Amino acid sequence: MKAIPSSEITPEEVYLSRRRFLKQALVLTGAVALAACAPQSVATNPPGDDGATATGSTDELGDRLTSYQDVTNYNNFYEFTTDKVAVARLSSGFISSPWQVQVGGLVESPKTFDLDDLRARFDRQERITRLRCVEGWSMVIPWLAFPLRDLLNEVRPTADARYVRFESLYDPQQFPGQKDKWFNWPYVEGLTLAEAYNDLTLLATGLYGKDLLPQNGAPIRLVVPWKYGFKSIKSIVKIDLVAEQPTSFWMAAAPNEYGFYANVNPNVPHPRWSQASERRIGELGRRDTLLFNGYAEQVAELYRGLDLKANY
Amino acid sequence: MPKRLLTILLHSLSLLPLLLLIINGLGGRLTANPIQAITQRTGQAAVLWLLFSLSCSPLQWLSGWHFAGQARRPLGLYAFFYAALHFLTFAVLDYGLNLSLIGAALLEKRFILVGLLALLLLLALALTSNRAAMRYLGRHWKRLHRLSYAAAALAVLHYLWAVKSDIRQPLLYGSILLILLTLRLPPIRRALIHLRQRS
Numbered sequence: 001m002k003a004i005p006s007s008e009i010t011p012e013e014v015y016l017s018r019r020r021f022l023k024q025a026l027v028l029t030g031a032v033a034l035a036a037c038a039p040q041s042v043a044t045n046p047p048g049d050d051g052a053t054a055t056g057s058t059d060e061l062g063d064r065l066t067s068y069q070d071v072t073n074y075n076n077f078y079e080f081t082t083d084k085v086a087v088a089r090l091s092s093g094f095i096s097s098p099w100q101v102q103v104g105g106l107v108e109s110p111k112t113f114d115l116d117d118l119r120a121r122f123d124r125q126e127r128i129t130r131l132r133c134v135e136g137w138s139m140v141i142p143w144l145a146f147p148l149r150d151l152l153n154e155v156r157p158t159a160d161a162r163y164v165r166f167e168s169l170y171d172p173q174q175f176p177g178q179k180d181k182w183f184n185w186p187y188v189e190g191l192t193l194a195e196a197y198n199d200l201t202l203l204a205t206g207l208y209g210k211d212l213l214p215q216n217g218a219p220i221r222l223v224v225p226w227k228y229g230f231k232s233i234k235s236i237v238k239i240d241l242v243a244e245q246p247t248s249f250w251m252a253a254a255p256n257e258y259g260f261y262a263n264v265n266p267n268v269p270h271p272r273w274s275q276a277s278e279r280r281i282g283e284l285g286r287r288d289t290l291l292f293n294g295y296a297e298q299v300a301e302l303y304r305g306l307d308l309k310a311n312y
Numbered sequence: 313m314p315k316r317l318l319t320i321l322l323h324s325l326s327l328l329p330l331l332l333l334i335i336n337g338l339g340g341r342l343t344a345n346p347i348q349a350i351t352q353r354t355g356q357a358a359v360l361w362l363l364f365s366l367s368c369s370p371l372q373w374l375s376g377w378h379f380a381g382q383a384r385r386p387l388g389l390y391a392f393f394y395a396a397l398h399f400l401t402f403a404v405l406d407y408g409l410n411l412s413l414i415g416a417a418l419l420e421k422r423f424i425l426v427g428l429l430a431l432l433l434l435l436a437l438a439l440t441s442n443r444a445a446m447r448y449l450g451r452h453w454k455r456l457h458r459l460s461y462a463a464a465a466l467a468v469l470h471y472l473w474a475v476k477s478d479i480r481q482p483l484l485y486g487s488i489l490l491i492l493l494t495l496r497l498p499p500i501r502r503a504l505i506h507l508r509q510r511s
Contacts, residue, residue, distance in 0.1 A: 069344075073344060074344035253477045269420050272474060272476065286408065
């Protein structure tokens, strides 16, 4: 970090009027536009100019939260664009309300939830998790989320159900990236039933004390913190319990590179990116990547007896 | 356009990627992952300037434009310059000169190995891109500098293997390279020169 000369520090009255201006701008242009131009913010409590707030300031390992600015402006979301820094701008007009999530397949009581239903029925809580992208960078994010398990208990999977299949919205009008036929839309992801019932498997509807912005997967997304980021599917419209292992978006795109499990594992190399180390966004150096992204205690049991190299 | 102006234009355009990198860097506009952004931008510039440099000779055969021939060397040197920046970003900024991590990455990732090979070829070419070396090497100089074709091919392969699934851009660069190399086949080259002399 560079030291800021005192000449560059904004006088208080200018700062305060800027705050007023920003507040008005918030009313006028909405939170999304504001987030795109808000000054660099760190995890703050009480909220900063961007309204971002979090109860905790670190994860359970003591790692600091990634700034709200970075979390909302550096996004892999190919439905909008492959350019990570352009997602925030391109997604600002995304309409995520009303929104329905259809939960069905091998369940006793299939249900379609309005997002408001979901919010009313399942208490969301702050859950701070690490997100490790397969490209070798990572973040620490304070989600507002509830366990996927709660939702599954509500629809009651039948005895035949072995996997959960998730599907993102398909709407090329809203998702310009879906006009690109190079990829097999819509985005699909999957978990084993045991993975889906794990404590760490979350459905998030917010982060930093606010509802999810489009670039982060509004209005509802999966969070599977011990797996590479692409498993945490965004803007979910469909959740099905199935008997067969689903083929995920990335498995279809490059089966030799992306497997079904995609557990974070420093010992299983990927042909493009080092998986032994990673860069935490906001830091300069590299840090070691942890087995299961540091959640081995909670999830290693799920893979007992499974060859993790063959089942990447 | 007078040659002097063309030369200034060539150098300004060639320094533009570096200038933009510095301006964006100072303005904090290199994304939340600036090291990755620097790596990608310098890499892109290296491949592009290699292709520019390799376009010079065919352009000269076809148009008789002398400046095209003179631009070949500086463009190639700029390609090496960006490739060196690209490598330094990887080794110093990204891996903090951690030799065990770098060594492991080299052994583990074929695309890094291929990239390093391309860089070493470009280094040899850059070191011999002066009159003294040309005099010393004589007719061998030309043979040596045909390695630029191999360097370009390796650089495109490096890019192809480095991108995530969507390989259209490296394929585009590869196709352009293929055309530029095909134009160098003696019968085609002769035809190009003939074409110009007749018109």
